[in-house]
Amino acid sequence: MLPNRYDFREAEPRLARFWELNNVYGYDPAGLGQHFTIDTPPLTVSGQLHIGHCYSYTQADAIARYRRMRGGHVYYPMGFDDNGLATERFVEKTIKHKATEIGRDAFINACLELTQQTEGRFETLWRRLSLSVDWRYRYSSISHEARRVSQWSFIQLYQQGLTYTQFAPTLWCPECQTAIAQAEVNDASLPTRFSTIAFRLPGGGILPIATTRPELLPACVAIFVHPDDPRYRHLIGKTARIDSGAFSGSPELAVPILADELADPSRGSGAVMCCTFGDSTDVRWWHTHHLPLRAAIGRDGHMTGLAGSYAGLTVQQARRRILTYLEETGQIISEETIEHDVGTHERCGTPIEYLHTRQWFIRVLDQKERLLEAGRKIRWHPEHMRIRYEHWVEHLQWDWCISRQRYFGIPFPAWICRACGETMLASLEQLPVDPQTTQPLVACACGSTDFEPEPDVMDTWATSSCTPMIIGRWIDDPAWFAQHFPASLRPQAHDIIRTWAFYTIVKSLYHTNDIPWREVMISGHGLSADRRKLSKSKEHNEVGPMEIMEKESADALRYWATTGRTGADSPLSPENIATGRRLVTKLWNASRFAESRLERFTNGARPAALLPTDRWLLSRLARTIAGATAELDRYEYAAARAEIDRFFWSDLCDNYLELAKARLYSEAGAAHYAAQWTLYQALLAVLKLLAPFLPYITEEIYQGLFRQWDGASSIHLASWPSEQPEWIDTEAEAIGETLLGLLRQVRRYKAERGQSVGAELASLRISGHLQPAQRASLEMAMVDLKSATRAKQIVLEEGAEDGGSQMLKDNELLIEV
Ligand SMILES: [Zn+2]
Numbered sequence: 001m002l003p004n005r006y007d008f009r010e011a012e013p014r015l016a017r018f019w020e021l022n023n024v025y026g027y028d029p030a031g032l033g034q035h036f037t038i039d040t041p042p043l044t045v046s047g048q049l050h051i052g053h054c055y056s057y058t059q060a061d062a063i064a065r066y067r068r069m070r071g072g073h074v075y076y077p078m079g080f081d082d083n084g085l086a087t088e089r090f091v092e093k094t095i096k097h098k099a100t101e102i103g104r105d106a107f108i109n110a111c112l113e114l115t116q117q118t119e120g121r122f123e124t125l126w127r128r129l130s131l132s133v134d135w136r137y138r139y140s141s142i143s144h145e146a147r148r149v150s151q152w153s154f155i156q157l158y159q160q161g162l163t164y165t166q167f168a169p170t171l172w173c174p175e176c177q178t179a180i181a182q183a184e185v186n187d188a189s190l191p192t193r194f195s196t197i198a199f200r201l202p203g204g205g206i207l208p209i210a211t212t213r214p215e216l217l218p219a220c221v222a223i224f225v226h227p228d229d230p231r232y233r234h235l236i237g238k239t240a241r242i243d244s245g246a247f248s249g250s251p252e253l254a255v256p257i258l259a260d261e262l263a264d265p266s267r268g269s270g271a272v273m274c275c276t277f278g279d280s281t282d283v284r285w286w287h288t289h290h291l292p293l294r295a296a297i298g299r300d301g302h303m304t305g306l307a308g309s310y311a312g313l314t315v316q317q318a319r320r321r322i323l324t325y326l327e328e329t330g331q332i333i334s335e336e337t338i339e340h341d342v343g344t345h346e347r348c349g350t351p352i353e354y355l356h357t358r359q360w361f362i363r364v365l366d367q368k369e370r371l372l373e374a375g376r377k378i379r380w381h382p383e384h385m386r387i388r389y390e391h392w393v394e395h396l397q398w399d400w401c402i403s404r405q406r407y408f409g410i411p412f413p414a415w416i417c418r419a420c421g422e423t424m425l426a427s428l429e430q431l432p433v434d435p436q437t438t439q440p441l442v443a444c445a446c447g448s449t450d451f452e453p454e455p456d457v458m459d460t461w462a463t464s465s466c467t468p469m470i471i472g473r474w475i476d477d478p479a480w481f482a483q484h485f486p487a488s489l490r491p492q493a494h495d496i497i498r499t500w501a502f503y504t505i506v507k508s509l510y511h512t513n514d515i516p517w518r519e520v521m522i523s524g525h526g527l528s529a530d531r532r533k534l535s536k537s538k539e540h541n542e543v544g545p546m547e548i549m550e551k552e553s554a555d556a557l558r559y560w561a562t563t564g565r566t567g568a569d570s571p572l573s574p575e576n577i578a579t580g581r582r583l584v585t586k587l588w589n590a591s592r593f594a595e596s597r598l599e600r601f602t603n604g605a606r607p608a609a610l611l612p613t614d615r616w617l618l619s620r621l622a623r624t625i626a627g628a629t630a631e632l633d634r635y636e637y638a639a640a641r642a643e644i645d646r647f648f649w650s651d652l653c654d655n656y657l658e659l660a661k662a663r664l665y666s667e668a669g670a671a672h673y674a675a676q677w678t679l680y681q682a683l684l685a686v687l688k689l690l691a692p693f694l695p696y697i698t699e700e701i702y703q704g705l706f707r708q709w710d711g712a713s714s715i716h717l718a719s720w721p722s723e724q725p726e727w728i729d730t731e732a733e734a735i736g737e738t739l740l741g742l743l744r745q746v747r748r749y750k751a752e753r754g755q756s757v758g759a760e761l762a763s764l765r766i767s768g769h770l771q772p773a774q775r776a777s778l779e780m781a782m783v784d785l786k787s788a789t790r791a792k793q794i795v796l797e798e799g800a801e802d803g804g805s806q807m808l809k810d811n812e813l814l815i816e817v
């Protein structure tokens with residue numbers, strides 16, 4: 001029995017408890033048949049969840065539900081990425097102290113406590129949104145298992161020569177005071193002062209040098225010109241000078257003029273200063289020309305002692321002071337403001353520096369071909385997202401820097417021998433290990449037992465890139481690993497193709513020589529109503545997802561989340577959410593009506609006495625099932641749902657229920673049963689087809705009405721509607737089109753006369769050249785046409801084929817077909 005009304009506020013939490021108590025989404029690893037493993041994105045634990053998260057996670061959930069109904073054993077764990085810079089910044093903001101202020105141990109404890117609380121809140125929200133996760137497999141990237149996998153991965157890579165440490169120029173965030181990877185750098189275009197400085201040449205004369213970074217002058221080690229530039233060819237090998245009393249330890253700075261093809265004669269004056277380091281070209285020159293290292297900027301973003309009296313100033317302060325000094329000493333030729341591309345740290349927006357530091361890297365630059373080939377073995381949905389991956393791989397400039405000078409991360413499982421400098425690695429049985437508190441199990445090869453713990457932690461991507469191996473129990477359960485790796489599907493957003501997708505492919509190739517997943521579904525971003533990205537790092541005043549679900553229902557929020565094409569961004573749309581709510585209401589009303597008409601119904605084999613209207617609807621239904629199934633197989637959930645929506649609103653509700661109404665209201669007989677049977681098939685199929693999108697309303701109706709016949713304990717464990725090719729009936733579709741055409745004309749006729757749809761029509765005459773079979777079918781459908789048009793009599797007559805309709809006399813309509 002369906003209750004009188006559907007109140008989602010009462011029903012949704014109740015149904016969520018029902019699923020939990022009955023373990024509806026429980027994964028059975030021993031289940032026979034196909035297993036479908038989803039490599040879920042572990043949520044970054046860095047604040048509140050916003051609707052952007054609901055957007056992409058709902059899309060993946062719709063696929064999980066579809067796969068489950070298709071009979072797959074769906075292994076759908078949920079992860080939390082709770083270490084790394086994003087989490088640290090969240091904790092610093094919450095406790096209002098920087099990590100450096102409270103010390104390593106206290107800070108790590110604060111991180112552990114806050115992430116625990118936050119993950120609990122996230123789980124509550126996910127359950128309300130109804131992600132069909134098996135929560136027994138919840139994992140986090142700081143867990144015992146994840147640390148073990150992550151550290152073992154590092155050890156393996158070290159032993160294979162795929163990771164190395166070196167002192168080298170590194171991308172550095174002075175705000176976060178850590179090295180970062182190329183993938184964490186965003187390009188920003190900022191207005192910048194472009195100053196042309198006058199360097200003095202020997203024997204008089206000026207060499208103009210344009211720069212956006214005059215504060216790097218104390219770090220200037222050379223000036224480069226193109227070897228073929230006729231303006232400067234004669235200067236190669238000479239020395240240029242500038243007065244530097246205020247900003248360096250000596251009254252003047254003398255730098256050699258060198259030649260290199262990378263100096264672009266068309267940029268600025270064509271002569272460029274090389275500082276250690278202003279950009280990646282400086283790094284290359286420094287390498288190829290064996291230039292000295294002069295570090296003018298320290299790890300904290302302040303000027304070093306090299307900057308003379310400006311030591312200790314920030315980069316910005318030093319830039320202003322040096323420009324003033326150059327102006328006052330007549331060493332500036334010209335100035336303009338230009339739009340200049342600046343690399344910024346994605347977490348904090350601070351312009352990055354290039355500092356010479358010791359870091360750990362994973363090799364990728366010499367593996368591009370292999371990485372591209374792996375990308376081609378994976379099926380990308382939508383397909384064009386593979387291009388983004390390839391573009392990233394092709395344009396890699398740095399090996400993957402994985403060390404971070406931070407606190408809340410997984411430590412490197414390594415020590416350095418104080419006697420001989422060798423790196424000592426932990427052994428598997430020690431993992432996870434904190435080298436700060438644990439010693440190696442054996443002495444160094446040199447005999448020493450005096451070790452310096454590796455001070456850095458690994459970047460969080462070094463661990464989250466192992467998620468297929470973490471959920472696959474890579475180290476400790478080979479049978480499980482064989483069953484769950486490669487995973488079936490990786491769902492993720494497009495902005496982390498260059499990080500999460502790329503890094504996961506790297507790790508998977510290096511450790512297994514295989515791809516990490518067979519398919520990847522890329523989601524777009526759920527945007528705020530005014531199309532802003534709801535970035536987790538920014539403040540936003542958007543209504544939170546819990547508020548929306550309490551006001552509009554989880555089903556309605558999920559409806560919005562599954563409306564946009566796979567991979568496309570969608571702004572939050574109140575109209576779309578309202579459409580979702582209307583669909584919920586319409587499903588409820590249609591089901592209440594069906595319940596009243598399905599009294600004493602027993603489901604059986606297809607009746608022989610189906611009317612053309614029934615066969616038309618079943619044919620449309622068969623096409624809808626086939627279409628939606630094909631779209632879901634291609635991960636085009638929105639296209640699938642659009643087909644189902646169309647069938648439900650138009651074919652079933654607007655048309656079939658009107659046409660078959662009289663038969664449904666009659667008490668008994670073959671025609672009555674045919675209509676009951678057809679309605680039952682169509683509505684049950686619609687509910688099942690919509691179950692991945694609207695899990696609550698479909699379950700409520702299934703439990704109250706259909707479970708008695710269909711028999712599954714939950715609609716989410718019922719089987720997906722099977723395709724019914726034998727229902728496809730082109731002849732019935734043609735008759736159906738004719739009937740709908742007639743119905744439309746009668747409705748228009750009534751509307752034009754201000755009559756209600758249910759107003760009686762005295763007579764309806766249908767005229768045209770009809771084939772005998774057509775005529776027979778139409779005659780069979782007369783009962784339905786009478787019911788839908790409320791015509792007292794319908795006459796079929798032979799006549800001309802002009803098309804159109806005309807009023808004969810009052811309330812008598814002639815329609816030519
Ligand atoms: Zn930063």
Ligand SMILES: [Zn+2]
Binds near residue numbers: 419421444445447
């Ligand atoms: Zn040693």
